[in-house]
Amino acid sequence: xKKASLFLIPITLxxxxxxxxxxxxxxDPRQLDSTVLNKPAPNFAxxxxxxxxxxxxxxxxxxxxxxxxxWGVWCVTCAVELPYLTELxxxxxxxxxxYYDQDTDPDFGIKSIPTIQKEVAxxxxxxxxxxxxxxxxxxxxxxxDLGVTGAPETFLIDKQGVIRMHxxxxxxxxxxxxxxxxxxxxxxxx
Amino acid sequence: MFAELGHFSLVLALLMSMLLSVYPMWGAYKNQxxxxxxxxxxxxxxxxxxxxxxxxxxxxxxxxxxxVAYVANHSNSLLPWYYKITAVWGGxxxxxxxxxxxxxxxxxxxxxxxxxxxxxxxxxVLSILGMVAIGFYLxxxxxxxxxxxxLPFYPVDGRDLNPLLQDFGMIIHPPMLYMGYxxxxxxxxxxxxxxxxxxxxxxxxxxxxxxxxxxWCFLTLGLSLGSWWAYxxxxxxxxxxxxxxxNAALMPWLVGTALxxxxxxxxxxxxxxxxxxxxxxxxxxxSLLGTFLVRSGVLVSVHSFASDPTRGLFILAxxxxxxxxxxxLYAIRAPQLKSIGRYEWFSREVMLIGNNLLLTAAxxxxxxxxxLPLVHKxxxxxxxxxxxxxxxxxxxxxxxxxxxLLAMGPLSRWKKQSAKAIQKQMLIGFVISVCAALLIQxxxxxxxxxxxxGSILSVWILVSTxxxxxxxxxxxxxxxSSSTTWQRLxxxxxxHWGMVLGHLGFAVTLIGITLVSNxxxxxxxxxxxGDVVEISGYVFQFNGVRxxxxxxxxxxxxxxDVYTDTTLTEKITHLEAEKRFYPVQRSSMTEAGIDSxxxxxxxxxxxxxxxxxxxxxxxxxxxxxxWIWAGSIIMALGGLLSISDxxxxxxxxxxxxxxxxxxxTATATSSDVLATKAQGQA
Numbered sequence: 001x002k003k004a005s006l007f008l009i010p011i012t013l014x015x016x017x018x019x020x021x022x023x024x025x026x027x028d029p030r031q032l033d034s035t036v037l038n039k040p041a042p043n044f045a046x047x048x049x050x051x052x053x054x055x056x057x058x059x060x061x062x063x064x065x066x067x068x069x070x071w072g073v074w075c076v077t078c079a080v081e082l083p084y085l086t087e088l089x090x091x092x093x094x095x096x097x098x099y100y101d102q103d104t105d106p107d108f109g110i111k112s113i114p115t116i117q118k119e120v121a122x123x124x125x126x127x128x129x130x131x132x133x134x135x136x137x138x139x140x141x142x143x144x145d146l147g148v149t150g151a152p153e154t155f156l157i158d159k160q161g162v163i164r165m166h167x168x169x170x171x172x173x174x175x176x177x178x179x180x181x182x183x184x185x186x187x188x189x190x
Numbered sequence: 191m192f193a194e195l196g197h198f199s200l201v202l203a204l205l206m207s208m209l210l211s212v213y214p215m216w217g218a219y220k221n222q223x224x225x226x227x228x229x230x231x232x233x234x235x236x237x238x239x240x241x242x243x244x245x246x247x248x249x250x251x252x253x254x255x256x257x258v259a260y261v262a263n264h265s266n267s268l269l270p271w272y273y274k275i276t277a278v279w280g281g282x283x284x285x286x287x288x289x290x291x292x293x294x295x296x297x298x299x300x301x302x303x304x305x306x307x308x309x310x311x312x313x314x315v316l317s318i319l320g321m322v323a324i325g326f327y328l329x330x331x332x333x334x335x336x337x338x339x340x341l342p343f344y345p346v347d348g349r350d351l352n353p354l355l356q357d358f359g360m361i362i363h364p365p366m367l368y369m370g371y372x373x374x375x376x377x378x379x380x381x382x383x384x385x386x387x388x389x390x391x392x393x394x395x396x397x398x399x400x401x402x403x404x405x406w407c408f409l410t411l412g413l414s415l416g417s418w419w420a421y422x423x424x425x426x427x428x429x430x431x432x433x434x435x436x437n438a439a440l441m442p443w444l445v446g447t448a449l450x451x452x453x454x455x456x457x458x459x460x461x462x463x464x465x466x467x468x469x470x471x472x473x474x475x476x477s478l479l480g481t482f483l484v485r486s487g488v489l490v491s492v493h494s495f496a497s498d499p500t501r502g503l504f505i506l507a508x509x510x511x512x513x514x515x516x517x518x519l520y521a522i523r524a525p526q527l528k529s530i531g532r533y534e535w536f537s538r539e540v541m542l543i544g545n546n547l548l549l550t551a552a553x554x555x556x557x558x559x560x561x562l563p564l565v566h567k568x569x570x571x572x573x574x575x576x577x578x579x580x581x582x583x584x585x586x587x588x589x590x591x592x593x594x595l596l597a598m599g600p601l602s603r604w605k606k607q608s609a610k611a612i613q614k615q616m617l618i619g620f621v622i623s624v625c626a627a628l629l630i631q632x633x634x635x636x637x638x639x640x641x642x643x644g645s646i647l648s649v650w651i652l653v654s655t656x657x658x659x660x661x662x663x664x665x666x667x668x669x670x671s672s673s674t675t676w677q678r679l680x681x682x683x684x685x686h687w688g689m690v691l692g693h694l695g696f697a698v699t700l701i702g703i704t705l706v707s708n709x710x711x712x713x714x715x716x717x718x719x720g721d722v723v724e725i726s727g728y729v730f731q732f733n734g735v736r737x738x739x740x741x742x743x744x745x746x747x748x749x750x751d752v753y754t755d756t757t758l759t760e761k762i763t764h765l766e767a768e769k770r771f772y773p774v775q776r777s778s779m780t781e782a783g784i785d786s787x788x789x790x791x792x793x794x795x796x797x798x799x800x801x802x803x804x805x806x807x808x809x810x811x812x813x814x815x816x817w818i819w820a821g822s823i824i825m826a827l828g829g830l831l832s833i834s835d836x837x838x839x840x841x842x843x844x845x846x847x848x849x850x851x852x853x854x855t856a857t858a859t860s861s862d863v864l865a866t867k868a869q870g871q872a
Contacts (some may be wrong), residue, residue, distance in 0.1 A: 007524045007525055010471075020504060020565050021506055024564045025506065153334075
């Protein structure tokens with residue numbers, strides 16, 4: 001009967017919806033990483049945080065194994081990992097920072113660059129400076145290209161400038177030993 | 191100790207809900223009175239144990255019992271006592287406990303207040319409510335237990351409540367919203383019981399009407415409280431953001447509005463039965479879906495690292511059982527629903543169903559807009575986001591036919607309306623509203639299509655509502671010419687006034703939305719002490735900043751005086767906006783300074799201090815913004831009036847129905863007749 005099938009429409013739509021909700025539940029936002037993993041780092045041209053007239057591009061990755069650490073002074077966890085990163089850099093690990101500023105207030109954000117530089121310098125003087133230099137992600141475009149979801153996050157980039165690992169959260173002894181160091185040593189040996 | 195007691199009570203409440211879902215239903219099926227009679231005590235027991243459990247959690251917050259993990263995460267010893275209480279629903283677990291507490295309040299309400307309804311029906315309704323409750327008690331106990339203990343290693347002090355939630359609006363907003371959300375469960379339970387029992391006449395519609403109206407009132411108030419809170423607490427000056435959480439509450443409201451009207455048609459005219467059942471199922475399903483969307487982390491920002499998919503899965507399972515089950519039942523039983531009444535193409539029925547369809551379309555727009563980003567990602571098209579422009583545009587399309595039908599509907603007759611009879615009223619309404627719209631535009635010296643359209647539509651609703659009252663009074667006049675206009679007005683029933691207020695409230699909200707969206711003025715300025723800025727005739731002078739120390743925060747207060755002109759002689763008001771910093775949560779908060787008025791709000795928010803010592807200040811002049819909330823209060827009052835109508839006093843319904851059964855209610859609308867009869871008996 002034609003009419004009876006009409007009453008099946010709601011349940012059909014609901015089942016369809018549930019499938020998407022179910023998939024969405026496990027559709028981890030972190031899976032977005034896979035789009036940048038094992039590919040050359042996306043192109044960029046961004047200034048140095050401390051010397052805005054110096055412009056960097058992906059050639060900074062060439063020939064060296066690099067940890068690129070996404071951070072900001074506003075980020076509490078970043079402050080926790082800074083001393084350990086400094087330790088790592090003293091052991092010879094090359095670490096560069098991708099700095100992005102988060103407005104404390106969505107309305108009136110935009111801090112002036114001198115203010116940011118002052119805050120960063122103070123923070124690094126206090127907790128240690130692991131960075132060879134800091135790339136300033138002016139409009140957070142590059143973080144978006146990389147699929148950064150927050151801070152701190154760290155990318156391991158090989159000598160060819162290919163992103164080999166994306167770590168979300170802080171780096172500590174345990175994370176370094178179990179997750180990052182094996183691949184890092186392998187890449188160094190290449 | 192009390193926390194353990196609360197936990198134990200929750201287990202007992204679960205047991206009660208299990209018994210409630212089985213025995214009365216079995217009794218109704220086998221026609222065993224003693225089992226059906228269990229429904230009421232079990233419902234009361236379920237409520238009592240839930241209340242004890244809730245009380246225990248409140249006590250844990252009040253006494254700073256940081257051995258309870260939930261308390262440690264959402265409270266702090268420095269918090270003022272009233273925020274300690276409201277912190278109970280400031281997080282995931284506690285707000286679910288509030289959800290289920292309110293659910294049990296509705297259940298007990300049905301159990302106690304349903305004397306006029308056959309026992310078997312009440313037994314089924316309570317059983318179904320019990321079944322839904324099982325799912326949520328299990329969820330609380332298994333997946334998000336608010337009484338989880340941190341013993342033996344508990345913190346000295348708590349992590350504090352999110353500063354956004356430390357606010358008066360937050361004290362009452364969630365309970366109101368949940369009262370609405372959860373209240374639709376009653377309409378749902380009535381619809382399902384009707385389907386189950388095979389008693390497919392429209393009596394269930396009459397029984398569930400006051401419950402649905404009550405839920406709708408709460409939801410209306412809850413929504414507008416939320417919007418008001420966002421307006422003055424978030425400091426963005428906006429009152430609606432189309433964010434997923436808001437949408438989750440708007441969808442049940444849209445469907446609930448359709449349901450309130452559809453129930454009226456089903457009750458009075460015995461038609462659209464299967465449609466009404468579907469709406470009743472949908473309203474509650476969308477409440478559940480909203481709960482899922484908000485609580486599972488599916489749509490929340492990518493920064494919610496801690497969101498736990500098992501919790502989402504649990505709610506999705508509840509959703510699947512409750513919604514899936516009821517829709518399957520609907521697919522099986524609904525084809526048997528026969529509509530008896532006849533009606534022509536141009537009649538009040540068709541206009542009401544038309545508005546129902548438009549409300550449903552609006553719901554689908556919101557649902558699509560909210561879920562499309564998710565679907566889009568799942569089918570591999572990448573992440574997208576759908577913003578306010580999409581919703582605004584779609585709602586603009588939908589509101590034009592909606593208002594047209596809203597204006598015509600109450601003026602038309604049931605069954606058949608001659609187009610000619612209504613032509614004149616519509617023409618008058620249109621002319622008046624165009625004139626009024628032009629006047630409004632002229633007073634702002636500015637004309638936009640949107641503002642004109644919005645003004646025409648809202649004035650038209652006002653005019654047609656007045657026309658309807660006049661028509662009513664005139665009609666009465668023919669019957670009993672002796673009575674005065676005042677007496678005739680008084681003869682209109684509360685439920686009639688309910689409709690009038692509902693429609694007027696909508697018009698008031700609509701005019702508020704129109705004017706504030708088209709004519710608000712905004713300026714972001716840097717100001718030093720003594721600086722002056724002028725916006726739409728108001729002169730704002732910045733008078734510096736003073737330090738601020740609160741119980742659990744510190745910050746700055748920006749001071750602004752508002753004058754009528756640049757000579758700064760005539761002062762209108764004094765505004766103070768705060769910028770607070772909450773050290774425990776390390777977050778800062780804006781408290782806007784607002785001078786509210788009938789025709790405008792003056793709004794000021796304080797930003798950061800700039801390098802040169804000046805402050806960033808945001809200033810708004812928002813015309814008629816309060817009308818948005820005033821309108822929703824009027825709507826809710828309308829709902830309340832309708833509930834107070836005598837014909838819902840349950841004991842009397844049966845008698846009135848008997849006397850009516852032989853009567854022909856063709857010409858006069860049945861509400862009139864019903865009311866007259868009810869009054870005659872009173």
